Amino acid sequence: MSTSTSSKAIPTHDSPPIPPASTSTYIIPQLSGELVSIPGSKSVFRILASEKQTGDDSIGVFSSGGALADAPGFHHHERAHDIFMVTKGELKLWVGDSCRILQAGDFASIPPKIIHNPHLLGPITETYGLIHPSSWIDFFRYVSEPTDIPSIIYPEQDSRSLPALLVPKVIAAAKAGKDYDVHFHREHVGCEVAPWSDADTVLPDGEAPYYLRANRGPRWILGGVVSRPFITGTQSSGKFAITSLEGSSHLDAGLNPLAAPLRYAVHHVLVVMEGKATINVEGYAPATLTEGETVFVQAGVAWGVVFESRFVRIWSFSSGDGVERVIERAGRQYTEGYVVPDKAESWDAQKFEEVCKELQVKAA
Template sequence: MSIPRVKLPPTNGSSYILPQLEGEIFTIPGFKSVFRMFTSQAQTNNGMAVFAWDGVKNDTAPFHHHKYAHDIFLVAEGSMLCWNGDECRLLGPGDFASVPPGTIHKPYPQGPVTKAIDLITPGDWVNFFRHVSDKFEGLIFPEWDDRQQGMFPNLVGNWEEAFDVFAHPDHVGCPVSDWSEKDEVLPDGEVPYFLKANKGPRWLLGGVMSRPFMTTVQSGGRSAISIIESSNAYTSSVFHQKLAFSAHHCLVVFDGELEVSIDDGEPSVVRPGEVCFFPAKVPFRLGFASKYVRFWSFASGNGIESLVGEAGQRYPGQALPDHAQAWDDEKLKEACQKLKITRL
C-alpha cells in the first residue's frame, strides 16, 4: 500500500502526503497571511506542530512570550525581522531563529512575499490560532484583508494562561544587529539563538548530508530540525533500509523527487512544495530519485538528523561529494541503539 495523498492531515495515526498548498489552513483577520498546518497535536501526540506561514509584509504580530512553548522561525522565501530576547536579525531564506519558553519575541514579515516554515512545541499551542482565526478557503493568502482585528480579539478571562500567550504591548524592541560568528554555531543548551543559512555544522553519512538548525540539545529534547540532502547518483544509502524512529517526522521537500514508503508498501513520490508525515515507530524508507534532493526534516525528538550526526562524520564542504563515503556499520548499529531506532 502506498502512502495516501490527502488535503487535510488525518487524525487516525497514519502516514500521509500533503500536496502543495494543502493542509489545515487559517488566517487571522488583518494579518494578510495564512497558516497552513502540516501536522499538529492530533498527529504527533502533542509532540509538535509544523506549519507554513505565507503572506505579505505585515506588522500585526505584537511582542509576546510563551511560558511553556518553544517557537522557531525558519524563512523559506522573502525576509522577516525577528526580535528574539535582547537581539534582532533580518532573516532571509534559510535563516533560523529559536525562541525558547520565556523569551519575549516578535516576528515581522518584510515581504514582498514572506514564506516561513515554523515549528512549535507542544503541538496544542496552535489551538490559539484556531481560536482567533478564520478558515481560509481562497487560493494563496488574503493579500487585501484590511480588517483591524489584531492578534488578541475579544479574548476574555484568563486567556493568557489558557493559550500560553503573554502580550507585552509596551515592550520596545532592540535595534537590528548584523549577523556575527556566534550565529554560525549551535549553542549548548536551550537558549535564544539565530543561525545563518548554510553557516552551521554539516554531517555526512554515506551520501546523505545533514545541516542541523536545531538538535534535541537546543530544544530541551523536544524537537530537531535539519536540511537533508542527497542524490540518486549514489548507489546505496542507509535510508534504503526500513528504519523505525521513536520520533514523528514531517518532511518538506524543496528540490528533486523524494521516494517514500512505509512497511512493505509501494513507494510514493514527494515533489517540491509537498509534505510527507511519518508517525513515530512506523518503519519507513527514503529513496533519492533525482540528481539533487533537498528537504527540511522536522522531528519530535531524535530523528533523521540525529542518526546522520551520530553515525556519520563532520563534513567540511558545502556541496554533496561526487562519491558517497563509506560508513561504519558498527558505528551505525551503536547509533541506532543509542537513539532507539529499529533497523528492519
C-alpha cells in the same frame, strides 16, 4: 529503488479535513494543510501536523505565507518553544534583546519565556515553523477565521488591523479562563536590527535563543547524505529536532544510509524542499514526492528515502532525536565542503548498528 512490497498507496489529503485526525501516515500536497487565517494578518497558516495527528503533545509543524502587514506585537510563551524558518522573502524577527532580518534558509529558535515579535516584510514571505507543545496550535485555530480560505495563496487584500483584532481576542480568552499561553508586552520597545555575526553560525550547548544563518551551521555526512541540523535535542531539551537532509541520485545508491527503512522511536514530518525523492513507508507502496510536498510518519513506523534527482533537499522535523542524530553519531563532521560531495563514502556498519541501538532505531 523500492524496499516496500505493499500496493496500498499512502493517503494524500488535498481537501478538508486536512491533515486527517488520526495517527497514521499521510501526504499533503504543496501549499495545503489545515488552513487558518488570522484576521488582518494578510497571511495563512497551513498546519501539517498537530496533536490531532501525532496522538500526543510533542510537535506541531506548519508552513505559512503572507504579505507585508502589521506585526502581531511583542509577546512571550510560558511553556511553548517557537521556531521560525524562512523559505522566501524576508522576516524581521525580534528575539529577546536582538533583531535580525531573516531570508531564505535562515532560522531562529525561541525557547519559553523569551519575548519576541515576527514581522513579515513581504511582498511575498514564506516560512516553516515548529512549536512544542503541539496543542499550542489551538491558539491559531481560536484566533483565526473559518478554514475555508477563499484565497489561492493567502488573503493579500485583507486591510484590517492585526493588533486591533488579535489583542482583544487574547484578552477575552484569558478572562474566560482559556490559557493559550500568549502573553503580550504592549509597552515593549524592540531593539535595532543588527548584522549577522559568527555567533549565528553555531548551535548553542543548551536551550537558549539563537539565530542560525543559512548554510553556515554545522554539517554532518554519512555515506552520500549531508545533514545540516537547525536544532537538535541539545538545544530543545530533548523535545524535538530539525535538520536539512541532502543527497543526489548521481551518487552510489548503495551508499545511501537512508534507503533501507528504519523504525524510529519518534515522529517525523518530512518536507521536500528541492528535487524529487521516493519515500518508502512500512505498509505502503513507495511514494514519489516533489517540491513542497509533505509526508507524516508516526513513531514506530519504518521509513526510508531514495534520492531521485540531481539534488534533493528534505527538511526533517522530529519529536526528539531522529534521523539527524543517527547521521551525526554514525557519520562524521563535514568541514571540507558546503554542498553534497561528488562521491559518496563508505561508513562503519558496526558503528551504524551501535548508534541505532542506542537511539532505539530498528531496521524494518
